[in-house]
Amino acid sequence: MGSRMLMKGNEAVGEAAIRSGCRYYFGYPITPQNELTAYMAKRMPEVGGTFIQAESEIAAINMVYGAAAAGQRAMTSSSGPGISLKQEGISYLAGAELPCFFVNVVRGGPGLGNIAPAQSDYFQATRGGGHGDYRVIVLAPNGVQEMADLTMLGFHLADKYRNPAMVLADGILGQMLEPMEFRRPDFPPLPPKDWAVGNMENRTSRLVSSLFLGEGELEKHNLDLQKKYDKIQAEEVRWEGLMLEDAKVALVAYGTSARIARGAVIQGRAQGLKVGLCRPITVWPFPSQIVGQISENVKNILVVEMSMGQMVEDVRLAVEGRCEVHFYGSTGGGIPAAEEILERVKRLI
Amino acid sequence: MAKAFSRPATFRDVSTNYCPGCGHGIIQRLVAEVVDEMGIRERTIGLPPVGCAVYLDLYLDFDMVQPAHGRTPAVATGLKRALPDHIIIGYEGDGGLAAIGTAEVIHAANRGENITMIFVNNAVYGMTGGQMAPTTLVDQKTATTPLGRNPERDGYPLRLCELLATLDGAAYLVRTTVSSPANVRKTKKAIRKAIEVQMGKLGFSMVEVLSPCPTNWGLNPVDAMKWIEEKMISYFPLGEFKTPEDKNEVLIDDTPKREPKTK
Ligand SMILES: Cc1ncc(C[n+]2csc(CCOP(=O)(O)OP(=O)(O)O)c2C)c(N)n1
Numbered sequence: 057m058g059s060r061m062l063m064k065g066n067e068a069v070g071e072a073a074i075r076s077g078c079r080y081y082f083g084y085p086i087t088p089q090n091e092l093t094a095y096m097a098k099r100m101p102e103v104g105g106t107f108i109q110a111e112s113e114i115a116a117i118n119m120v121y122g123a124a125a126a127g128q129r130a131m132t133s134s135s136g137p138g139i140s141l142k143q144e145g146i147s148y149l150a151g152a153e154l155p156c157f158f159v160n161v162v163r164g165g166p167g168l169g170n171i172a173p174a175q176s177d178y179f180q181a182t183r184g185g186g187h188g189d190y191r192v193i194v195l196a197p198n199g200v201q202e203m204a205d206l207t208m209l210g211f212h213l214a215d216k217y218r219n220p221a222m223v224l225a226d227g228i229l230g231q232m233l234e235p236m237e238f239r240r241p242d243f244p245p246l247p248p249k250d251w252a253v254g255n256m257e258n259r260t261s262r263l264v265s266s267l268f269l270g271e272g273e274l275e276k277h278n279l280d281l282q283k284k285y286d287k288i289q290a291e292e293v294r295w296e297g298l299m300l301e302d303a304k305v306a307l308v309a310y311g312t313s314a315r316i317a318r319g320a321v322i323q324g325r326a327q328g329l330k331v332g333l334c335r336p337i338t339v340w341p342f343p344s345q346i347v348g349q350i351s352e353n354v355k356n357i358l359v360v361e362m363s364m365g366q367m368v369e370d371v372r373l374a375v376e377g378r379c380e381v382h383f384y385g386s387t388g389g390g391i392p393a394a395e396e397i398l399e400r401v402k403r404l405i
Numbered sequence: 406m407a408k409a410f411s412r413p414a415t416f417r418d419v420s421t422n423y424c425p426g427c428g429h430g431i432i433q434r435l436v437a438e439v440v441d442e443m444g445i446r447e448r449t450i451g452l453p454p455v456g457c458a459v460y461l462d463l464y465l466d467f468d469m470v471q472p473a474h475g476r477t478p479a480v481a482t483g484l485k486r487a488l489p490d491h492i493i494i495g496y497e498g499d500g501g502l503a504a505i506g507t508a509e510v511i512h513a514a515n516r517g518e519n520i521t522m523i524f525v526n527n528a529v530y531g532m533t534g535g536q537m538a539p540t541t542l543v544d545q546k547t548a549t550t551p552l553g554r555n556p557e558r559d560g561y562p563l564r565l566c567e568l569l570a571t572l573d574g575a576a577y578l579v580r581t582t583v584s585s586p587a588n589v590r591k592t593k594k595a596i597r598k599a600i601e602v603q604m605g606k607l608g609f610s611m612v613e614v615l616s617p618c619p620t621n622w623g624l625n626p627v628d629a630m631k632w633i634e635e636k637m638i639s640y641f642p643l644g645e646f647k648t649p650e651d652k653n654e655v656l657i658d659d660t661p662k663r664e665p666k667t668k
């Protein structure tokens with residue numbers, strides 16, 4: 057506790073989950089997140105927890121649904137192709153207001169794509185991904201330390217809001233080794249799980265369900281969900297700014313792209329370029345207000361992503377035409393180059 | 406005078422949504438009777454299907470968790486692992502269990518999950534309007550086989566008990582029907598035995614019940630029962646396909662087989 061150690065991102069997620077009290081892990085192998093599944097297979101029995109290698113990602117997320125309905129902290133993890141399969145279950149978890157935590161260690165798509173790191177599942181993560189009007193809390197770490205910290209936060213927010221929460225990582229974050237420590241976050245107390253099934257002594261029976269067939273029932277349910285999402289948007293936005301005060305060009309990037317963008321900002325400042333960085337840590341809720349404020353003070357915004365342009369849509373929505381929004385992306389396994397970012401910044405300043 | 410027939414406490418006093426002559430109501434009453442007779446209501450959790458019985462919680466008064474269509478065995482797995490001393494009863498039709506959820510049921514059975522599935526085989530998709538199910542008989546007319554099921558195009562009716570009987574994790578597999586009072590009594594016995602197998606932590610148990618859907622079969626309730634006896638049973642033979650006795654295992658041994666390790 058409290059001592060620094062070297063850890064892989066995927067394993068840091070696993071250990072952070074266990075330290076958050078998660079005792080149920082259901083998974084299915086897929087690169088580049090296999091270290092996490094293997095870590096849980098080893099660790100869960102040591103802490104009296106349950107590890108199941110499910111027959112598919114569909115089964116895994118539904119096992120999470122079952123354990124979550126019993127009031128337990130449960131999780132799964134995968135990469136793009138598997139997360140696609142989990143969408144049905146995630147929609148049901150959101151509809152039934154069950155807390156759960158999962159990780160997407162993103163690889164290149166579409167289809168089978170490749171196993172190189174990517175950020176091309178941003179739409180899938182932040183738009184819901186499955187059917188219906190729902191939201192998932194999406195946390196985007198930029199290194200091994202945050203892989204752990206945001207896992208702990210993810211479990212907390214999931215319970216606080218009775219909602220699925222996820223870490224949106226990528227193959228680099230999952231597999232890189234960095235010094236880190238497991239912190240003991242000081243989260244406020246959570247509400248009791250007085251909706252969970254089991255141990256029905258001295259109470260009436262409970263139903264965990266996303267079915268609302270009665271007249272007006274679904275409308276009411278969805279309006280209630282929206283109120284919850286509004287509250288999350290108002291209270292849970294997290295972001296980090298770097299040298300934005302006098303910036304003429306603001307970079308907006310998350311995760312691995314933000315690490316590279318940060319390097320570009322430091323190099324650029326050394327060359328006298330007035331460039332700064334806005335790094336969303338929650339990509340849903342997206343820091344729209346912050347990006348809106350930044351757009352009032354800069355000439356240009358450059359969004360950097362390992363995709364063909366997904367988060368850039370959220371930036372444009374937040375900017376509402378107040379400044380120009382440009383995009384630099386990489387795809388297919390390539391990562392954005394700091395030099396290339398700087399070249400573009402020079403043109404935009 | 407003692408009352409010979411009354412409503413089980415677990416069976417809620419509500420009017421039914423099922424069509425006249427439907428088998429779902431009979432089967433659910435049997436579940437309620439067994440749960441009450443065994444005194445396990447407080448630690449029983451049911452899983453309503455996506456199908457005509459989607460409102461299972463309206464009829465049975467214990468905790469319920471509603472899964473997606475066909476995912477019942479996976480959700481039941483998560484529930485049972487989280488609440489190992491509870492009795493988990495999944496309830497699904499042939500669309501749910503034998504089509505969209507085939508992978509989930511095979512693997513839950515293969516893992517020997519200590520859960521009980523009630524499998525209502527009515528040879529059609531009831532809720533969506535009587536389409537072909539995996540269990541639809543050859544030549545049977547449905548909304549999606551207007552000229553009758555043609556095995557060359559549609560494949561053959563799927564026998565789930567026989568399929569699962571090859572798996573070591575499956576402890577109790579039985580096929581019954583509700584076509585006559587005697588068969589209803591046998592179905593009740595089978596449900597009780599399946600739950601005992603679960604409580605004994607002997608592995609996966611499933612009761613397949615051949616059940617009438619007069620509405621989608623285009624028959625009156627009496628003829629629907631006859632159709633089961635005349636048409637269905639010859640293809641879907643009744644009986645036990647796997648029992649714990651095969652392995653000389655004891656029923657009702659409530660000591661956990663998989664003691665969780667605690668540190
Ligand atoms: C993923 C998904 N696909 C399709 C449906 C539509 N659907 C609802 S019930 C059902 C079939 C019901 O048939 P069965 O499982 O045999 O139960 P029964 O109604 O006959 O009791 C289908 C296909 C759905 N709800 N979800």
Ligand code: SF4
Nearest residue numbers: 423424427457531618
């Ligand atoms: S459609 Fe068939 S299965 Fe559904 S309630 Fe009516 S008779 Fe029962």
